[in-house]
Amino acid sequence: MALNDIIEKKRDSIVEMWLNTLFSTxxxxxxxxxxxxxxxxxxxxxxxxKEAIGPLxxxxxxxxxxxxxxxCLDEIIRIRAVQDFIPSQAIGIFVVLKxxxxxxxxxxxxxxxxxxxxxxxxxxxxxxxxxAFDVYMACRERIWEIKLNDFKKRPIFAEGQMCxxxxxxxxxxxxxxxxxxxxxTDIRPQEN
Amino acid sequence: MAKELTPQETLRIDLRPxxxxxxxxxxxxxxxxxxxxxxxxxxxxVDMPNAHKWSPVEEDWGLPENWKEIFLEGFRERLDKHRTFxxxxxxxxxxxxxxxxxxxxxGSGDPKNMPVVRAELLRSVYRGEFTKAGQILGRLAxxxxxxxxxxxxxxxxxxxxxxxxxxxxxxxxxxxxxEITILGRELINLFGLNxxxxxxxxxxxxxxxxxxGLLPHTFKQNIEFLxxxxxxxxxxxxxxxxxxxxxxxxxxxxxxxxxAEPGIYTLMGYLMLFEHIGLDxxxxxxxxxxxNFGFFTSLEMAQRLNAKIYHEAERLGxxxxxxxxxxxxxRVIHQYMNTFQKPVDSLEEPISPITGTKFENAKSLxxxxxxxxxxxxxxxxxxxxxxxxxxxxxxxYHDSCNPSRGMGMLEEPRYVIKNVCNHFYEMPENTIxxxxxxxxxxxxxxxxxxxxxxxxGGLPRANAVKHVHNKYGVNTLACVCAIDRAVLPASMExxxxxxxxxGVSELxxxxxxxxxxxxxxxxxxxxxxxxxxxKEEEAxxxx
Numbered sequence: 001m002a003l004n005d006i007i008e009k010k011r012d013s014i015v016e017m018w019l020n021t022l023f024s025t026x027x028x029x030x031x032x033x034x035x036x037x038x039x040x041x042x043x044x045x046x047x048x049x050k051e052a053i054g055p056l057x058x059x060x061x062x063x064x065x066x067x068x069x070x071x072c073l074d075e076i077i078r079i080r081a082v083q084d085f086i087p088s089q090a091i092g093i094f095v096v097l098k099x100x101x102x103x104x105x106x107x108x109x110x111x112x113x114x115x116x117x118x119x120x121x122x123x124x125x126x127x128x129x130x131x132a133f134d135v136y137m138a139c140r141e142r143i144w145e146i147k148l149n150d151f152k153k154r155p156i157f158a159e160g161q162m163c164x165x166x167x168x169x170x171x172x173x174x175x176x177x178x179x180x181x182x183x184x185t186d187i188r189p190q191e192n
Numbered sequence: 193m194a195k196e197l198t199p200q201e202t203l204r205i206d207l208r209p210x211x212x213x214x215x216x217x218x219x220x221x222x223x224x225x226x227x228x229x230x231x232x233x234x235x236x237x238v239d240m241p242n243a244h245k246w247s248p249v250e251e252d253w254g255l256p257e258n259w260k261e262i263f264l265e266g267f268r269e270r271l272d273k274h275r276t277f278x279x280x281x282x283x284x285x286x287x288x289x290x291x292x293x294x295x296x297x298x299g300s301g302d303p304k305n306m307p308v309v310r311a312e313l314l315r316s317v318y319r320g321e322f323t324k325a326g327q328i329l330g331r332l333a334x335x336x337x338x339x340x341x342x343x344x345x346x347x348x349x350x351x352x353x354x355x356x357x358x359x360x361x362x363x364x365x366x367x368x369x370x371e372i373t374i375l376g377r378e379l380i381n382l383f384g385l386n387x388x389x390x391x392x393x394x395x396x397x398x399x400x401x402x403x404x405g406l407l408p409h410t411f412k413q414n415i416e417f418l419x420x421x422x423x424x425x426x427x428x429x430x431x432x433x434x435x436x437x438x439x440x441x442x443x444x445x446x447x448x449x450x451x452a453e454p455g456i457y458t459l460m461g462y463l464m465l466f467e468h469i470g471l472d473x474x475x476x477x478x479x480x481x482x483x484n485f486g487f488f489t490s491l492e493m494a495q496r497l498n499a500k501i502y503h504e505a506e507r508l509g510x511x512x513x514x515x516x517x518x519x520x521x522x523r524v525i526h527q528y529m530n531t532f533q534k535p536v537d538s539l540e541e542p543i544s545p546i547t548g549t550k551f552e553n554a555k556s557l558x559x560x561x562x563x564x565x566x567x568x569x570x571x572x573x574x575x576x577x578x579x580x581x582x583x584x585x586x587x588x589y590h591d592s593c594n595p596s597r598g599m600g601m602l603e604e605p606r607y608v609i610k611n612v613c614n615h616f617y618e619m620p621e622n623t624i625x626x627x628x629x630x631x632x633x634x635x636x637x638x639x640x641x642x643x644x645x646x647x648x649g650g651l652p653r654a655n656a657v658k659h660v661h662n663k664y665g666v667n668t669l670a671c672v673c674a675i676d677r678a679v680l681p682a683s684m685e686x687x688x689x690x691x692x693x694x695g696v697s698e699l700x701x702x703x704x705x706x707x708x709x710x711x712x713x714x715x716x717x718x719x720x721x722x723x724x725x726x727k728e729e730e731a732x733x734x735x
Contacts, residue, residue: 025209027211027303039622041623041652041655042298044298044299044655045651048655078687082648139686142686143224143644143647147640147641151640
């Protein structure tokens, strides 16, 4: 039997084990909550994982549409990128799919005749893992960008006084219009 | 020679977390989760004890030798003083009803963020140090002794609670975990362990009257700059008064509105609303802060910083006080102010000078929320409104924790929004009103350095916004809290790009038809309102 046929037959078991492996990366009490709490607004993390992991698996064994895969990865990684995981733990869950598949499919069906297909499947998983790395990095960079924007937008604490340049610049615009201020050139780099 | 791994072993990545009991998992203090420690001079500035330099990630926190004694003495004192605290320490049966209600637990998955466990961090010390059962049975009774690692754990998680009180809504005993956090923070403040994002505003507020440390002339100047903006965008000149004796009403709002985007647009909204109805009111450069970071430090500090509001009302001889859009400001005002301070005799029961409505709910407090005031104006047809100016906005409303759970204000902001916007969509019911999810950055956790924590805490709220964004195309998240306005934009940037944050009063002002206004082709942010390009440009385009 071809690997894809075997996988198709075992699809639900594979997805379930993969999802459980994902949940098991949390403390058992948390995993129980993520798995069992049904309302998606009371349990956004568990729901996002449940909703993303099936379609993600189907794309991997199916058309391998990179955009769809990226979207599914984003649903999961955006959350894990801000949780208490080191990077390999945050995205290791995707590499683990190889192991999950080997555990679910009986060894007698894993004969040499499917080695080539298995090699292709593993390569797809590797590709997904690399994409996961991209998504993870994009999320982390976004966090830093937001952090930076947050600092830039905020008043700066310096020697106990606030830097008022933001409002001063705002006010200056009007004063210049009214001709109250004539010679002033803001030499600092301007946004946009 | 290294052991050769089988292919299967190579694939196996151990992703499992430690499975021990929470008490056995040592705390791992991580960058991005905690806020920077308070600067010693900011602690000294308000005469708080044990100001010193320290770092949460260093082994030695530089505490006084008798820190344990100080902590336990403070603990004992508060158990005697606050009956609720004593009860909350004793009665929790660990039923778990609160466990999955905290936005930090939902977003982080860290079991120590379950409100029951977070409270248990202190409760275990209470049992171990103050109860016979705990002292004899130890771990069996869920008790432990206070040690340095335990203190570090308590500190770390006290600043992973926004005092939003969602958990207390679900507690069958009504245990208010926010109060446990409040008193826990008082305890760590006994030896100088506050965070700077709270301490510096406290110090500034003490010195200059507001968190930002704006001096009176700057406070006034900033508001005048915003009047200039209104003149440019709306075409009318507003000249507000400051510290004017004999005004009928004193207006107090969080200073974030005077400085930070998008709060300044909300402030422009207040200015236009008051101009529109010809309100006899004044700003104060002394009572120039509605917010109160003292509340996140100690109840005494909250009381100290809050005193200026009634003082100023008395000094100016106003009849009553109107308050702007803020979260914890309203929890302090609504639940504490007139017990913190002796109510001022000169103040009267608030009556709207425009509609004649008596705000009986504010009979003892003498202070009315801007949304209550605006809703009343709309109800009596006193505002000329063109809601179609907000037609490009699809709005949802985030109930800020304190106005909703803390003072029960649920309908007024909705009533206002529905009258000034034609497209309003509610988020799912288990995420709004009393059950609203916190923005994830309240109670002084709205710093920049703890962004990962903020993103975790903001996830449940953002998830509900994402739902209405995907389903109805919602692009505006309205709120009535200055901290929300400061932090939700970051949360939206990460979780739901394409959704902007606006104060309710900003939406009101964009819809207000002002006497002598221009064609209103731009909103208060100076952005063009779709479909309302100036006529000359349209003519040029036609050519």
